[in-house]
Amino acid sequence: MTNPVLDAKNALNTLISDALHKAMENGALPKTDDLPAYVVEIPGDTSHGDYASNVAMACARTFKCAPRMVAQAIIENISLDGTYFDRMEIAGPGFLNFFAGKRWFSQVVDTVRKEGADYGRTDFGKKEKVMVEFVSANPTGPMHMGNARGGAIGDCLAAALDWSGHDVTREFYVNDAGNQVAKFGLSLEARYLQIYKGEDAVPFPEDGYHGDDIKVRAQEYADQYGEKLLEADPQVRRQELTDFALPRNIDKLRTDLERYRITYDVWFRESTLHHGAIDEAIQTLTQRGLTYEKDDALWYKATQFGAEKDEVLVRGNHYPTYFAADIAYHYNKFAVRHFDRVINIWGADHHGHVARLKGAMDAIGLDGGKLDIILMQLVRLTRDGQLVKMSKRTGKAISLTDLIDDVPVDAARFFFNMREPNSTLDFDLDLAVEQTSQNPVYYVQYAHARICSILRNLAQEGVSPRDCTLEELDRMETLEEKEMIRCLSRFPQEIVEAAKNYDPARLTHYAIDVATVFHKFYNACRVKTEDESLMQARLNLCLGVKQVICNVLSLLKISAPESM
Template identity: 35%
Template sequence: MSTTPIIESVRRLVAQAVETARTDGVVRLETMPDIQVEHPGNPEHGDFSTNLPLRLARATRINPLELAQALVARTPESDPIAQVEAAPPGFINFRLKDTWLQDQVEEVRRAGAAFGNLDIGGGRKTMVEFVSVNPTGPVHVGHTRGAVLGSALANVLEAAGYQVTRSPMPSNGYMGDYISDLAKEIALAEGERFLSQGEEQAIRGIGDLSREKMVALIRQDLSNIGVEFDNWFSERTLFTTGEYDQALEQLREQGYLSQREDALWFNSTMLGDEKDNVVVRSSGEPTYFASDIAYHHNKFIGRGYDSVVNIWGADHQGHVPRMKAAVEGLGINPDRLTILIAQMVTLKRGTEVVRASKRTGDFVTLSELADEVGGDACRFFFLSRTPSTQMEFDLELAKEESSENPVYYVQYAHARNAGILNLARERNIDWSRGDVSLLTHPSELALVRHMLRLPELVQQMAETLEPHHLAHFTMELATAFHGFYENCRVISANPEDADVSLARLKLVESAQIVFRRSLELMGMSAPERM
């Protein structure tokens, strides 16, 4: 089931008004302007607002307020809209009908778990790639922000109608301390098997087993915070299948490769990069960049993805221009590749910065973080800031059971919601015949308004690739629900309130659907008791 955001209906109304004004000769515009519709900061100004008259004032040479009035007069009637008005200095404000808002409670109930789904993706194939699975040690906190961001973004794109593949970034792998430790364990446990082999074969066999064990550990750590992958890709296959050779040959045919200084260079300056880059060293060994080029050839050409989103750590910022240049060199529109950078995370306990693991004295692992604060807190906190900004993760706040902790605040709202419905079931109350037209209290309608923002939020996040808005949305939804709970008694012992109670139970049920859907998109659980 696909939902159309109401904000799109408002945009269409504004577009129709502008077109009518053009036909009437009121405004002279060669092309339809970009129409921006927002939610006013002050609820007294309505549910939606556009500043289009202000933006068109210079082009049309019409006073913004007069232009707003002219467009209001040409705005067609629409079932959801109760009022359209011009406001100084040049805004057009829209107010939704209370009756339409009431009816949306039933629409949410009918949509159920599909509420918020859109079809703007049209089934296009998209890969979201995140977390560099380098089998040299467990996932650390530095990886985790990108993991949460990527997994939530994949959920959002699926909800928006894209065919999404989640994939970890492959890595060549090298013998780090953790691999060495694992190799020793394997040698002790299975040493007899390797003693009968030659040295080179034994070392290779122990290394392979070590990597397999480490990847299994990485899978489990990520799974513990709800991060799963649809596809695990081995970088070795690029060389065994000939994809690496195909990619370099394509660059060579286009004149983007040159041999100099005993190495093979990708002439990325021809495509706007600041400097050329080595792809094959003088030893004949390919660089990591050469593998990246081959891998993107595999994604776009070999497997036919329409778009790819890579989520990299802050230390890879400088690699973005050359990777975009390489994609263009392969004959692919570089706009089809989006690279998001997840900035650094600082762990804190109150005012104290946590710099190392208590267990090993080394970096803090994802496993340690999840053990201490829980997977849901990991996901919410990492999603609560735009990835382009550095963030502080307060471990003490993440464990606090109070409204100060946003994770607790949001999940408690859902648990309170579930508690109401469970109590109604225990009392054998059938709210299916509730009359939603009885939902007239401002707190009831405010809750409905917040619920209805989810579809437009899915659209916005899919277009901007910014899933962090989910954290803010769930906080606002929780605030609206808590306000409703405090102001509107749902289950009343007074027989005179029975009909209103049934209507409010329908509202609570629809709110639970939106809570669950939002938490699901974030990859979090929706507890019924806390």
């Protein structure tokens, strides 16, 4: 549970704070009880230091003296003995740069080796109970590209939250009630009747579901039960066809997502909310004076809570709206199951729903600020540089299953997490199957396989890795070795930042960084040398790199092949 970057920053904050107070005590700086905030960060160019702070500039006004004078006072009152750092310097107008000593680098390698598959995990989240709801595709048809992207983002964000110490639940909301299910039943009925009476004799509902999957389900029912429903009451017929087809569609969603390496902790059915939960939510809003009747419908005063217009909760036919169900569902998340924070991943077309749902949580007596909604932009598929919208095989819009038939799951999950969710993503189908360093997932996997190859070749020569002492690890002093170790040190904090910012793309970018820095290290530093201690130190570093690549790919649910 070590975080080398955070540990170093915390140590520096303590050193700087102690130095400031010492300088105030001995008169080098005027006394004050109101020190301003400052930052300690990793500079873009580590030749200027492993860590840097703007403390002198931040405090200059408080102390009423030039930033370089503040910086000099800090340097004269700080002791680096026994710390991670062996020197510091003033740069520019007053930046303080700190250089990590050999032992910090050695301890990073030692930590990665000792923590192994757990390296990267931290307790940052303090077991905060978080739900991530994602995909939640309509079970009346196949999943599309938005679901494919949302699935990869949601699953990897949940993993980052888990690794950073949160108590995470992955949830799929099954829309098995409401208008879309009624429309599903009408569509199935029409296709079923057309099997026996012909398409010309049975009109298809204008707003029905036209996909081939509806025909398939109707045919499956006919194959199993024949003409059983031909003369049945239409309502009975639609209900039986729905009861037959909907569970099969939900099972298909489940198996397709499992093929995509997504498994959920909870599959929550909307239909369960229609047994009292929706009525209770509406009653609570009514008791708070937040509903009114108009045009034979019951309305919610959404404009009082930031929405652009009021919303219907119950239609004139006495059937609750989708929004009413959504309020009840999120009330269940917070008030019944007691999640501390809820994260929903939605398509950008749901933008207008964000404020009204967060406002509804405030209206019903909860805290809308604990509901975070990630709006995900569109995916553009390209092949040969051209936009692709239709599957070659089916001639229909490309579905999730079409995609993973054509593209390795490793590539799909990696590519979908290469951009922030709020950025449009261009997915190059040709690049995703390419086995070259131009394909980023292949590039990362190849670094892992290359290390495995190094280990196999050395084993054939009778060389096996062994644990190294810190003194032996101190032997690694080249720029390439240090850059590699710095890169490994970042991993736990990269996960924390991905979790904090809801941006799992940080992890694919980090994986590419690790692979890039490793290739540079490998080309600059011979692993096999006559110097046994140095060889073992470098082998330990290689094993550390291998472990970190394996860990980040494991988090992303991407394979780490040992040969390619």
